[in-house]
Amino acid sequence: MPLMPGAEPYRHHGGPVGVLVCHGFTGSPVSMRPWAEAAAAEGLSVSLPLLPGHGTQWRDLNITRWQDWYATVEREFDLLAKECDQVFLFALSMGGALCLHLAAQKGTAVSGLVLVNPLVKMPGRSHHALPLARHLVPSLPGIANDIAKPGVSEGGYDRTPLHAAHSMAQLARMVQSELPQVTQPLLLFRSPQDHVVPPDSSRLLLSRVSSTDVEERLCEQSFHVATLDHDAEMIFEGSLDFVRRLAPAAKG
Template sequence: MPVLPGAEPYRHEGGEVGVLLCHGFTGSPQSLRPWAEYLAERGLTVSLPLLPGHGTRWEDMQVTGWQDWYAEVERELRSLLERCERVFVFGLSMGGALALRLAAKHGDAVAGLVLVNPGNKVHGLAAHALPVARHLVPSTKGIVSDIAKPGSEEIGYHRIPLHAAHSLRRFFRVVDAELPQVTQPLVVLHSPRDHVVPPADSARILGRVSSTDVTEILLEQSYHVATLDHDADRIFEESHAFIGRLAPSVGKEGTATGG
């Protein structure tokens, strides 16, 4: 299947500091593309992969699960580690959970994390019905474009494949159990008015990680897809400042391009 226009993966060869960006469940790289380009313009090496089953049609996602999505970001991480001295991992929604698992599994190879409205649990009564419902109904109404900013739209699926949702539920449980293994510097930016992931998910993550260098930022003007919303510039600036603090060579002459 051809990839939806705008949902293509994005890569940029920059300096010795790399950033891996992970998009969300049923979403696509389009939701993080402005963030990726912002970082690329500042001399960073950037990788924004398209997760398996995403960016085409929701039926393609029915035959994928969390192991496929995680394997893709892990491959990208290994590739960045071969080319860069330091690598940071950023994520939106489920992408935040993917980032957390990379941090738990790869330790010091991940220099730091920036998470935007990270998911930790599939909420609601429907979540408990998933093990059975997925065999009876193929999909349910989608969750794309939870954005406050007029005219800003997310490219993603308008249906949620229930087999994939069941796998996501299992994945969140796996990541939740591994949160104490996360020790890296961490920035969590979350929206009080998120209609997809409640603030409780960010609170749970902040309460269970072992990181000591932790920053929490509220995105008062945005909904779930904050990277395409009113607070996008703040997310970009805060994340770049975070990298600059932990990798001071960023942005200095002769280093931003790997020279």
Template sequence: MPVLPGAEPFRHDGGEVGVLLCHGFTGSPQSLRPWGEYLAGRGLTVSLPLLPGHGTRWQDMQLTGWQDWYAEVDRALRVLRERCAQVFVAGLSMGGALALRLAARHGAGVAGVIVVNPANKVHGRSAYALPVARHLVPSTKGIASDIAKGGGTELGYDRVPLHAAHSLRNFLRMLDGELPRVTQPVLLLRSPQDHVVPPADSARILGRISSADVREVLLEQSYHVATLDHDADRIFEESHTFIGRIAPSVGKEGTAAGG
């Protein structure tokens, strides 16, 4: 199936500091494209891949699972590490969970982590029914476009494929056990009003990671897809400041831009 217009991956070859951006479950690079373009405009090398099964139609996602999604961001990280002196990982929702696993498994190969409304658990009583329900019902209503800003739209599926949701649940349960291996500096930005991922997920993540350098920022004006919402500019600016603090070459003329 062809990729939906706007859901294409994004790549920018900038300087010696790279950022890998990971989009969310049933979403696409469109939700993070403005963030990627902001960082690229400031001289960073940026990679924003399209996860397998995403960006086409929800039925395609039924054929994929967390192993496929993680393998794609792991591959993208390895490519960035070959090119860049320092690499940061970042993500929205499930993308935040993928970024945290990359940090847990790659250690010093990841300089820092930036997560926006990161997921830690599939919530609700229906989650416990997924192992059986996924064989009876192919999909349920979608979760895309939880945005406070009028006219804001996320390019994501209008249905959630239950096979994929079951795989996501297994991934998040596994990741929870790996979170203590995350030791890098972490910037966590979250929306108090989030209709997809509750505040308990961020609290759990902050309580489980081993990082000593942690900053939490509240996005008071935004819902779940905060990267397309009222607080988008704050996310972009906070992330750039965070990266610049850890990688001082960012922002220095001729260095981050590769000259």
């Protein structure tokens, strides 16, 4: 199955400070490419992988599970860690859950996290029906393109595959239990008008992490995919300032 335009992984070999960039569920690197390129333009080494089952058609995602997505994230992190003195994590939505799991597992090898509307709690109550519903119907209408800016697409699917969604719910529950193990500096960007991830997801995150260097910023003009929305430049600039503060080698 051919890739959607722009869904290709992105990699840039820069300096001794690296950034792993992670897209969300049913999305693709399209949603994160401008952020990755902004980091690369500042001399950072960057890896933006395509998660398994994404970037083609939704049926491909339905035969993958969170362990497959995480294996890709961990592999790219390990490659960056071999090349760089410090590695940071930039993530959107479900990518935030994957990166929180990575941070809990890798400890001080992760220098910090910048999360945009991270999913650590599934929205509503309908996800409780997923264990049964996924055997009755293969998919539901999609969640992609929650973007306030007109004419912008994140390169996501128009359907939500339910076997994969069930696996994402399992990931979210596991990450909730691991949040006290997250100790790294954390910069959180949250959209008050997010129609995909509920605000109590971020509240839960902030209440349970053990990080002491924590900041939350609001993306007042953006919806869920804020990395492509009106507040994108604020996210890019804020994340790069965050990296420079914590990684002296990035200031050059």
